[in-house]
Amino acid sequence: MQAHEKYNKILLVDDDIDLLEQNKIMLESKGFIVITAESGKEGFETFEKELPDAAIVDLIMEQHDSGFILCHKIKKTKHGKTMPLFMLTSATYDTGFKFSASTEEEKEWIKCDGILHKPVVVEDVIAKLENYD
Amino acid sequence: MAEIRTKVLIVDDEKGLRLGTQRLLQSEGYLVSIAENGTEGIRLGTEEEFDLAVIDLKMPDYDGLEVLNKIRQIHPNTVCFIATAFASYDTAIEATRLGAFSYIPKPFTPEEFLYQIEQGVKHRKVILESARLLKEREENLLELAQEKSKLNIIIKSIEDGVLIINNSGQIVYFNNSVLKNLDMDELAIGDDASEVLPAKISEIISKYFVSFETVNKSFSTQIEIKSDNELFIEVNCSPVPQTDGSFSGVVVIIRNITETKKIELIKNQFVSMVAHELKTPVAAVQGFLTIILDKNISTSRDQEIDFLSRSSVRLKGLLDLVNDLLDISRIEMKTKQRELVNLNIPETINSTLVFLQLEIEKKKLIVNCEFEDNLPVFKADLNELTRVFTNILSNAIKYNTDGGYIKIKTSMTGNYLCTSISDSGIGMTEKDVNNLFQEFFRAKNEFTRGISGTGLGLTIVKRIVESYHGKVEVESEYKKGTIFTIKLPITLK
Numbered sequence: 001m002q003a004h005e006k007y008n009k010i011l012l013v014d015d016d017i018d019l020l021e022q023n024k025i026m027l028e029s030k031g032f033i034v035i036t037a038e039s040g041k042e043g044f045e046t047f048e049k050e051l052p053d054a055a056i057v058d059l060i061m062e063q064h065d066s067g068f069i070l071c072h073k074i075k076k077t078k079h080g081k082t083m084p085l086f087m088l089t090s091a092t093y094d095t096g097f098k099f100s101a102s103t104e105e106e107k108e109w110i111k112c113d114g115i116l117h118k119p120v121v122v123e124d125v126i127a128k129l130e131n132y133d
Numbered sequence: 134m135a136e137i138r139t140k141v142l143i144v145d146d147e148k149g150l151r152l153g154t155q156r157l158l159q160s161e162g163y164l165v166s167i168a169e170n171g172t173e174g175i176r177l178g179t180e181e182e183f184d185l186a187v188i189d190l191k192m193p194d195y196d197g198l199e200v201l202n203k204i205r206q207i208h209p210n211t212v213c214f215i216a217t218a219f220a221s222y223d224t225a226i227e228a229t230r231l232g233a234f235s236y237i238p239k240p241f242t243p244e245e246f247l248y249q250i251e252q253g254v255k256h257r258k259v260i261l262e263s264a265r266l267l268k269e270r271e272e273n274l275l276e277l278a279q280e281k282s283k284l285n286i287i288i289k290s291i292e293d294g295v296l297i298i299n300n301s302g303q304i305v306y307f308n309n310s311v312l313k314n315l316d317m318d319e320l321a322i323g324d325d326a327s328e329v330l331p332a333k334i335s336e337i338i339s340k341y342f343v344s345f346e347t348v349n350k351s352f353s354t355q356i357e358i359k360s361d362n363e364l365f366i367e368v369n370c371s372p373v374p375q376t377d378g379s380f381s382g383v384v385v386i387i388r389n390i391t392e393t394k395k396i397e398l399i400k401n402q403f404v405s406m407v408a409h410e411l412k413t414p415v416a417a418v419q420g421f422l423t424i425i426l427d428k429n430i431s432t433s434r435d436q437e438i439d440f441l442s443r444s445s446v447r448l449k450g451l452l453d454l455v456n457d458l459l460d461i462s463r464i465e466m467k468t469k470q471r472e473l474v475n476l477n478i479p480e481t482i483n484s485t486l487v488f489l490q491l492e493i494e495k496k497k498l499i500v501n502c503e504f505e506d507n508l509p510v511f512k513a514d515l516n517e518l519t520r521v522f523t524n525i526l527s528n529a530i531k532y533n534t535d536g537g538y539i540k541i542k543t544s545m546t547g548n549y550l551c552t553s554i555s556d557s558g559i560g561m562t563e564k565d566v567n568n569l570f571q572e573f574f575r576a577k578n579e580f581t582r583g584i585s586g587t588g589l590g591l592t593i594v595k596r597i598v599e600s601y602h603g604k605v606e607v608e609s610e611y612k613k614g615t616i617f618t619i620k621l622p623i624t625l626k
Contacts, residue, residue: 016413018447022424025430
């Protein structure tokens, strides 16, 4: 089964509406159904309502840690626990604020299943989803 | 140099002898003074220093030995002779004990007398020479002691740590700054440097003991003594040569560079933030263009126009950002030539308002100005002050509610020319106010979405105002409004 069939409905959360729309269009062109939210608060409400198959969350939104907080909240829910959840950021190399989610321990800390770097490359998203078990 | 003539004092109550010896000595080139009794002898002999004195032993008023004693108390280097016809072994001993150089028995021949005088002159020279040497030696010692203590005080009081290690690797000297800059509680003369000093310093020092090659080289390194940028040092090690050029030890200079490192860190953080802020709009524009150009993604003509105009907005924002950054760098580097003129603040504000008229009308804002009469002028660069008021007023417009108000008030308060600009806008939370002047900070909440800005406007305001020794103050209430106060110092006459 291809990624867009297994994880059809994807939630995108980003406060930059231009990037949000671009990523939506790109993912839709690969067959995903994309729902969007523009803040951490709205992101969690949409998550609870839509129960998506996967989610991509921007790190810096209304606050510097809005993405972290949203990930923690999502992973606390029953649905979120098993749903692939990726953090979107450019913080790693631009701001010298380095973090990763490669080991189990790091994933447990950050409460996400991987990190995607800006700008989003759709192929990376698909590869990450296909590797998710 | 003209020869200094030897000065001789003759003290004798016998006139013939007095004048005879005077003539004899004068003919030999001596400067002679005479005294006809003891009282006169004491007066002359103490008032000025004679090289030699010939004193008669028996005089009506004074004993010659007493005269000798009085003279030598004042001038111990005057060479004295006792002359007498009543020569006795006892008086000779007493005279010598009191410091007479010699004893001249009367009567004497001119040759005998001159011979004695010449001996006295030689003795006088020896005395003066030894006195000179003694004085010189004392002065040298004093100077050396002063130099040594001066150098010691200098080394002790400098901020840089100075530590000296001998060629056996032992610490032989250190000042107090060494302890401070290494954050150490104790260190002792004789300690093995490699055991007590931080590893990185020991490593460098060990180079001097391993290879002969390094003996003429200096080495330096930077070490983080306390983490989190609390204490950072720079260490410079130089060899100390002996007078013959061989290696006698190492002098280590330890400098605290924490502040420099902090500035470096701030600079790096700022560069990272700038990079991040520049990258975001570029990425947004690139994203739109990729979608438009991608053949696999179908977009309508309307969609394409929408994407292009949104790209244009992002590029405009990018340009504003670059301009703000250039302004900041100009303010910081002070390369900008300021044209200081006497500015009338109300006039400057009014012309800024004209420039912003379109935006004010768009939001249907009511602007109310209240300027105190007879305000003093403020000497400043017009462009800079216009920039200050433009940035604050455009915030008051952007973050205002439709149909709201802006109140501008300028007055003298104490030594400050104060302008307060209050708005009926969305206001800020206490947390936002605290971060307000931080570069790139922009309050984010449900009301601020869609309002563009570089995040540098207030940074620029603050830097300009502070460059004129002024102050920027802010009061705000969330959902109610904000008051910015610009205080510019005026020298009161």
